[in-house]
Amino acid sequence: MRLDEFFVTGEPLIYAGMVSIALVTSAALFLLTYFKKWGWLWREWLTTVDHKKIGIMYILAALAMLFRGGVDALMMRVQLAFPDMNFLDAQHYDEIFTTHGTVMIIFMAMPFLIGLMNIIVPLQIGARDFAFPYVNALSFWSFMFGAMLFNISFVIGGSPDAGWTSYTPLAGAAMSPGPGQNFYLLGLQLSGIGTLATGINLMVTILKMRAPGMKLFQMPIFTWSTLVTCFIIVFAFPILTVALALMTIDRIFGSQFFTLTGEGLPMMWANLFWMWGHPEVYIVILPAFGIFSEVIATFAKKRLFGYNAMVWSMILIAGLSFLVWVHHFFTMGAGAFVNSVFSISTMLIAVPTGVKIFNWLATLYKAKIKFSVAMMWALAFIPSFVIGGVTGVMLGMAAADYQFHNSYFLVAHFHYVLIAGTVFACFAGLVFWYPKMFGHKLNERLGKWSFWFFVIGFHVCFFPQYFLGLDGMPRRIFITNIAEWLPLNIISTVGAFGMGAGFAIFVFNIYYSYRYSEREKTGDSWDGRTLEWATPTPVPYYNFATVPYVDKYDAFLAMKEKGETTYDEERLEPIHMPSYTGQPFIMMGFLFIASFALVFEWIPLAILGLAGGLIMMIVRSFDYDEGYYVEVDEIKRIERKARGL
Amino acid sequence: MSAHELKTGPLEYRTQEGQMSIMGFWIFLAAEIVLFSTLFATYAVLFGRTVDAPTPGHLFEPGIVLVMTFLLLTSSFTCGIAVHQMRKGSVKALIIWMVITLALGAGFLGFEIYEFVHYVHEGATMQSSAFWSAFFTLTGTHGLHVTLGIGWAVLLLIQIAKRGLTPVTSRKMFIISLYWHFLDVVWIFIFTSVYLIGMVV
């Protein structure tokens, strides 16, 4: 392969991207060397197995990905603003919407939520870490290397351009030759390993490591949403693994699953993709529901209404999520009977979702609502999500879907549910738990500015798109050459920049608050209700000096009433902790090399990388490191300092 | 994380780590069921799409498949005895029965490789048609699992020989046994829905 084929050439925007990547990388390398931080980076972060640190790395990476996906989005909106725009050509536009979709779902929404789960779930259930801290680190590095692999396609080899759904035969070797599509397949495959492992890890953590006395139906609702989500992950991700593997074999080894030759069946890809893809939607929305429930209950200063119904509706949604995938291709022509079945199952999801909406409203009833920024995100979610939800039901009506399908009506719908659901939740959750993670709150004033910019921008951007869709504008076109579409497209682009401004203010707020915000003195920043607020801030690495006995929902509220804390000097015992290790990083590094080699179909290097990965597994198998104990005196010292005793 | 160790019951269940690892593995097996069922679904949907390549009914031979099935069924049985011996505390019997299990597994693999080579010679390859792509991927994935299982078990036997039975080694052994029985479950479905149905239809 020639060098000018290896690097992407000929695009000014990409050259600019390359330059900025080079600058940022060298700046980072310089700073690390100048401040002699390499050792610190390795010892404190790259080898960590602490769920809180891993969670923070997840969230930082997700914010970076949100930036990248957001820039993609703005570029698309610029191109679509006016009919005569020549900002992007078709090819470049195709790459951008493909990476936008993939990055936002796989490398932004999921890791953001998994990051929050990482930090909060063990704290909420009174656990000292994950069930398998080593595996947790492995998961993170699998995601991180997968994301890196996907993102370097931007400058090396060329980005995938067949849409985030990568429908065959377009995405097959015959019509999309070259490394672009391979980046998609292997980037997702690599990060998928980690997601599945996290799913198993969190399930075991929640099922086996709850504080003594805590029954399943006394768990905080975010923990419940995590458990249900992990259940979906465990059952959905293997489908993606197989689908990706089959297409990889198709592309690299010439098999005939989804090809036009050899009687392959391209639509089978769509079938498998959506068998994973639909549950995936719930993987990113259920934790959001959990976050909103926590935030609303806390700032309404009121117990969550209908806790049992909330839990059961999540379980029901999880079950139904596996029975509706065909609604993504009603227009395939599987016949009226098949479409009827999936149409009805799709609409049924509205019932448990409706129950949840009404339960949130009922939680606000007779409450004392405090409009903090986290609460504002949660409140904005309710009406926005309802619009997304009802249009989802309309899309679920197969006969009408023939008109909605592939149009901007659909685009508007899924942005309404994914942004108003997932993205608002990410912001709400980050603002809410920020003091727990970093020891200080985010500035509320700046937070409100970013909130209003983002939320208004969001509605201005996506509401007009419903009408564009009804007016026949299809998704994924790089040009808006019909006069009637002009005004709405301009409005939409303006809204997109509003969202961009909101995000920029949010990021600035992180910096501003780091500099100027008051440091937290107690662990209980918002008068919280669940156990994560029972720990001091910053949270000691062992989380709980003494684990409380839980016999109620809203466990911390009960503790506060009884005057208990998680520091009982009488009951202190040495705490067993896992050792930090560089193995996960190295193992995933090898798999990264293998995947990168497979992208370019360099089989010998791929085999070497895989062998490296296998050797790391053998190393792990013979590794009998038992961790270490935190002595009582050490715990006393840390806790007294943190609690100001 | 707790160091509390129970005094009774099978060794692998006594520590919380043991319990958690075993539970985690059960969850992993559920994911494996989904993984294989996706391959089965692909196989089922692509059934009959052979183009010019030979049809399955033409190539499948009942004899060799039955032998493979009996090898794997027996290995599952001997693996069960190995765990039984482990619970009785007999390292030596455990190792002997495990070696028999792995030998049977290796025999199974040998037949499978022979079978694949034979099919390729007849013109049924991964690249020849959608049906054969699906066939080789499904059975090949199972075969790969068996191979990995053998490698993994060998590593573990070394550890057991070195360290004897501890909560950690017996937990690992127990998990291997779950894995091995599970591969047998998968094979039962391959035997039935790939080979038998392939020969009937």
Next chain:
Amino acid sequence: MKSNKHRFHRWLALLPLSLVLFLSGCSGITVLDPKGPVAESQKDLIIFSLWFMLGIVVVVFAVFTYVVVKYRDRANRNDKDYDPNLHGNTTIEVIWTVIPLIIVIALSVPTVETLFDLEKPPVSSEEKEPLVVYATSADWKWFFSYPEQGIETVNYLHIPTDRAIEFRLSSADSMAALWIPALGGQKYNMAGMENILYLQADEQGVYDGRNSNFNGEGFAAQTFKVHAESPKEFKDWVKETQASAPELTQDKYNALLKPGLTGKTAFSSTHLEWVHHGTNDGRDYAIKRHEEAYEEHLHLDNEMLQDKADGHSNKNEGHE
């Protein structure tokens, strides 16, 4: 740059005008302004569901506004209506489970009915045999074959009004979807699989049709115009095409199949004589003949697209 700026201003001037058009009601929105019975039935379904959805939105928004305003934490807040332990009420929970369920049932019935109706030609033209048109997508153009009339058009379509059109959809290569929003919803065109889509125009006019399913670089350019005209005009058009258009040879067809853009053309024979892409035998016809061409980039940009719309460009013709 200069011309771009000029165009920019021209479009900008359209902005207020279009806003007025948009606000003047549904008449501007294609899907809600159907020109045939199929689109009509889909519009009815959409409007039917829209009423329910608006109802839900109104109820939720009203309750939401009420609770957020009434129960906000303010200085002289009456603590009597603060109940921190209120955690459930079975009756009301059952009510708000059952009502959505009823709505879902209410929506399901017409959905299923319409679904089965759409598999048949529209009732309004039952007594007439549907006009069969094979609509074949290829990267990035449309072939419309009229087997009875023995003609084939590329990138435009003529149909008679008040008669069902039975589209037989397939694709020579990548997956596409035939969508004529004014006449009704879409279905996929897939190689090796054939779909049937019934559409019908009741009003004469020229409608926009396109491929709505992303299929690569030329996707945005894969559009066509539908000329719905009276049966007599249609007959005349058919006669004229039969008489004046050249015959479609297999070589010519193979050249047209090559991935790329092409203008409008008509022929007095159809490609169905030697290949039908909707069958198992025809699925790899194009990919076998043009394997290398799929690797090339079009470098399609706005200017090219404008040119194509104006009828200048004919990228394929250079290769003949």
Next chain:
Amino acid sequence: MAEHSKSIPVQHIIGFVLSIVLTLLAAWAALGSNLPVKWIIAGILTLAVIQAGIQLFMFMHMTESESRNGHVPWNMMFHGFVLAAIIVAGSLFTMSWGFDHHPGKDDMGTHQEEEQQHGGH
């Protein structure tokens, strides 16, 4: 726990014998019998499910209470098999059955037939 004293527990022997018998039965049904194909397929799939159950319950200690893992193993296996059924049957339902039973065929004959079939469902 009487069986612990034996070198080979009875449960395992029963399980092993049963799986051999069921395998032979399935092989006979498929290769030796003259039953209708649909019956054979349904029959041998049932036998396979029974045999999987034997592995799970007799060899894999799925329901042992000493594991302190409660219903989790059982629950995961159950849902795994439900999902397996959804994936396999669902794919066949939409990709094969759906397409065979819709008017995507060349003549109108199939179309009429399809209408009747739908009426029957």
